[in-house]
Structures are given as C-alpha cells and as structure tokens.
Amino acid sequence: MDLYEERVLNTCLGFVPELQDAEDLAQDVFVDVFRSIRSFRGDSGLSTWIYRIAANRCLGYLRQQKQRRLFLPWSRGGEEQALQVPDIHHPGVALENAERTAVLYWAMKQLPDNQHAAFVMHKVEGLRHAEIAEVLQVSVSAVESLLHRAKKNLQELLEAYYKKKY
Numbered sequence: 001m002d003l004y005e006e007r008v009l010n011t012c013l014g015f016v017p018e019l020q021d022a023e024d025l026a027q028d029v030f031v032d033v034f035r036s037i038r039s040f041r042g043d044s045g046l047s048t049w050i051y052r053i054a055a056n057r058c059l060g061y062l063r064q065q066k067q068r069r070l071f072l073p074w075s076r077g078g079e080e081q082a083l084q085v086p087d088i089h090h091p092g093v094a095l096e097n098a099e100r101t102a103v104l105y106w107a108m109k110q111l112p113d114n115q116h117a118a119f120v121m122h123k124v125e126g127l128r129h130a131e132i133a134e135v136l137q138v139s140v141s142a143v144e145s146l147l148h149r150a151k152k153n154l155q156e157l158l159e160a161y162y163k164k165k166y
Contacts (some may be wrong), residue, residue: 001030004047004050005026005030006049007047007125008029008030008050008054009022009023009026009028010124010125011051011054011055011058011121011124012025012026012029012054012057012058013124014120014121014123014124014125015055015058015059015061015062015116015117015120016058016061016062017101017102017105021061025054025057025058025061026054027031028057029050029053029054029057032053032057033050033053036053043132045134048131048134048135051121051127051131051135052135052136052137054137055117055120055121055135058117059113059116059117061114062109062116066109078099090105103158103161104154104158106161107154107157107158107161108120108154109155110153110157111150111154114136114138114146115146115147115149115150115153116150117135117136117148117151118132118136118146118147118150118156119147119150119151121135122143122147126142129143129144129147
C-alpha cells in the first residue's frame, strides 16, 4: 500500500476531483486489492493490475453518479445555473482558475468511460500508451484512437460551453 497509495489517490482524483470522494475510492481500491490478491496471476505488472482496479472502481462510481443525477451545468429547465466549483486538491492540476478546472472536470465526465479512463491515465497520471493499453486491455492503437477521440470530444464540449457562456 505504501508503494501505490499516492499513485492510486492521484488516479482517483483524475476521475473525481473532490478529495473526500477520491480518498474513499482509493480506500475501496486497496480493499479490492486485498480481497483479490490471490487471483493476481502476474500476466501484467502489479501496478497495471492495481491501476485497472482503480480505473474500474472510479468508472463504476461515475456511472452511479450519472444515474443519480443527469444535468447540464449551464441549464436546467431553461434556467441559467451557476457551475458548482468543487474544492479541488489534485497536485497535478495546473490550471490557475478554479472555474476552468471545474468546467474541464465536467467535460471529462461527459466522455465515454473508455475515453475518460485513457485521458486521465495519460494526461493526469502520465502513463505511456503501452501502459494504458495493458490497464484497459486494448491495443496501443486503440489507446491512441481513444485519446484522439477524447481530445476531439473535449474540444467540442468546451467550445459549446464557452460559446453558451460568453
């Protein structure tokens, strides 16, 4: 746990920017690791296996959240709504403006799960394409495609958001 605690927390923060939620998810990841360590076959590296558990746990959490409340941050029933700016504590976040960070996280949540996972692992965690391919159990070219589509989708989402806002 000492070796992977910070990396797992950072991965969770890439999916869920609220520190308390990310800490809870990271704890759940290590519970999952403890419960299933006997099933680890060694087909991939231990870190890859742990990343896979973390990504799956976070994606499951996000799916639950989407089922609970589906909304657009800038409109609900025709009324303008202020974007909720979460208290973000991610050490890798380089944006100076908390609202822009919140909008980026909102846009990332709109991505399909596989694009979201690939984007977080590459841009937030700095994993190489081959490492992401192992975690997601896809080919390297599939990872490249996922990242390309994620960037394109993020660009479209962010352009639409800022056109609507300004």
